[in-house]
Amino acid sequence: MRLRELLDTDELGLLLLVGADAGDEVLDRAVRAVPVIDLADPGRFLSGGELVLTGLAWWRGDGDAEPFVRVLARAGVTALAAGEVEHRLVPHDLVRACRRHGLPLVAVPPETSFSAVTEHVLRRLHRREVGSLAAVVERHRRLLADRAAPDSVLELLRHSLGLHVRVLSSTGRRIAGAHPPPHPRTAAALAARYLAARRAGERAPHRVTVGERPYSLLPVAGPAGPASELGDWLVVVEADVSRWPAADAELLDRVGELLGDARRAHEEAKAALRDLAGRSLELVRGDGPAEEIPVRLRSTAQSVVSGVAHWPRCQYVVADGAPAGALRVLLEEALVEPDGPVPVSPLDIAATVEGERAVLMVLMPEPAPGVDCAALQRRLAAALSRWLGPAEAVSAGVSSPVGDPGNARRALDEAHNALRVAREAPERVAVRGPGDLTAHILSLLPLIPADARRAFAARHLGPLRDHDRLHRTDLLGTLEAFLACDASWTRTAARLHLHVNSLRHRITRIERVTGTDLTRLETRLDFLAALRAG
Incomplete structure (x- = not known):
């Protein structure tokens, strides 16, 4: 029976002294036994779920209640009921101890005997045992149906x-x-x-x-x-x-x-979604005519995702750096966290594995703006904190939301491009999205193969490095400072502690060594890209 039923029994006159502020959580606690205990250490007689009745014969003064209540709380008793006959009231020491340990405390008035409380509980439990079988069977029937x-x-x-x-x-x-x-x-x-x-x-x-x-x-x-x-x-x-x-x-x-x-049942539904992700990935990656992709994708979605009458608005997430199967699960976990990167449920994510990468299709509700890349990075980093070794890193790329299946191939490519940008990030767990591809022209450097980037840097910066090595100058450092100061003569001179005329002389020498004109924006961008690439 529930503790609230005892407290609502007028003939017993029980009063809840500790626990009323916790509301239904305390009142709905179940009472399965009613032992009478007046030992200072009652632990060996408890198994949890009891309403312990005590006449307080063990209490002699302040401090005695703490060890007694600690044992009850650890044993998982439902509540403590203290009689007021011995001391004419429930000691404040006991009230304080029950509050510290979160144990409900009930006062039993002098006119109510412990036997009356015990008999009341036992009568209720007996009646419920008689009628409980049908109720349990009915609950099982509903649970199995759901x-x-x-x-x-x-x-x-x-x-x-x-x-x-x-x-x-x-x-x-x-x-x-x-x-x-x-x-x-x-x-x-x-x-x-x-x-x-x-x-x-x-x-x-x-x-x-x-x-x-x-x-x-x-x-x-x-x-x-x-x-x-x-x-x-x-x-x-x-x-x-x-x-x-x-x-x-x-x-x-x-x-x-x-x-x-x-x-x-949940895994069966997820298996269907994984099948959707795998088949749609094959279509998007396949060599078939682009104009056929919308029809095939729409048909695939209708056959797998129950209740979807059209190709759903979705967003791609691709990631690597950890075992793909584990990464797929961790990405799903990070995406469905409450107040997380996007308001979706586990059944809104179709995930698969492509080689060493995890690929996710996030079925986006309207009018959700899309995956919050910063939030996903925080959640994924927290989930991976126990898995990554000191030299390991995980990168993820996110596409823009796409509602037209004809744009699915473009969206998937965008996610892979964002993944390449993420690999260049300094964080051990990095997530990048479409905004990172367009925020700055130099963010596109990671999309260029590493060998091509190194060759570009060597062609532009090699003459300066050779000159500095032979003549013990620092023309390369001067160039870096000049570009960092947006080609401002006064700011660059102040940064390098030079007179402006000395700086002009150095810049002229850089132009002669490299055969370029630093007054041109295109030249400065080339050198800036070379510095970032090299």
């Missing part, structure tokens, strides 16, 4: 055990379950513990304590594969389930099986 909805599955645990359980991805993203999601640091710690246990071959449940709170982590069965650990789902229970009664543990196992059905 197996693709993990939130529906977790309702079984909430109704049966009063537990708020979550399903997270192996990167810590909330997939289903209680709101709000765990704090990002907590989610990251839980995911890291799960992956470490999985790689070590530990047997579930995996136990971990984060911020003095115990958690149990259990895997959700799903398809195997080379990148499967990155696509794993894990059940997160804020309790030590190893101490649960056998019946509760069995129920958790059954819920895990239902969640496995939900995950498999």
Whole structure:
């Protein structure tokens, strides 16, 4: 039964002293047993879910409540009910300790006996056991009919055990379950513990304590594969389930099986989307006439994406630098984060692998502006922080959104060009988009093959380097400063601590050595490009 039902029973006269400000989360806690305990260390008698009744015979003064309440909180009891007979009130020391540990505290008035509370709970539990089978069967029927909805599955645990359980991805993203999601640091710690246990071959449940709170982590069965650990789902229970009664543990196992059905349904839908991405990529990359691509792409989309009557507006993302299968999963995770780079769901992403690259088609809702490259870079960097070695780097390129399938080839090429620009970036994880291709003419340098860039730089700068080496001058440094100061004589002279006439003499010498005219904009751009390329 629920704690709120006890508190609403007028004949018992119970009063909630600690926990009222937490609202429904406290009132909906389940009561599965009602032991009477007056030992200072009751831990060995607790398994979680109890309404502990105490007459406070163990309390003698301030400080006694802290160790008693700490044991109850760690055991996962539902609430503590303190009788007022012994001291005529509930000590403030006990109230403070319960507040510190987040344990609901109920006052039992002198006229209410513990036996009355116990009998009331047992009568309710007995009546519910008689009628529970039909309710459980009905819930299972609904859950099996809606197996693709993990939130529906977790309702079984909430109704049966009063537990708020979550399903997270192996990167810590909330997939289903209680709101709000765990704090990002907590989610990251839980995911890291799960992956470490999985790689070590530990047997579930995996136990971990984060911020003095115990958690149990259990895997959700799903398809195997080379990148499967990155696509794993894990059940997160804020309790030590190893101490649960056998019946509760069995129920958790059954819920895990239902969640496995939900995950498999999700993977089937993702497989269809991967097929869409693969087939559309073949069409875009193929040698067929460009005018045939719209018809074929439109037909492919209609046959795979349920309910789509036309080729959907989409955006391409390509990435490399890590194993393509793992990178595909991590990109999907980064894109669907709440308040992330783009408002899409996992079923809005058609992802595939092309050689050593991950290629994603993000099906864009209207009127979404497109992927936020800076946000995607932050999310992807956070997800990759545990995977990249010191010398590894990941790059990603993003295209403009495209609504006409006839422009799909252009969009994919744009994404690959942005990927080339990203590879030249200083960050270990870099994402670049269409804006980075047009923001500055020099941003197009990475699109030129490296050998051609080096030859261009050597042709323009080689004479200056040779002159500086032979005559111990610094004409190349003077040229760099001159271009950095936008060819301003006064600013360049001040930067180099020269008189303007001395600077003019140096620039004239540069022009003679290179056979160029630095008053021409084209010449200055050539030298600037050579400096960037070399």
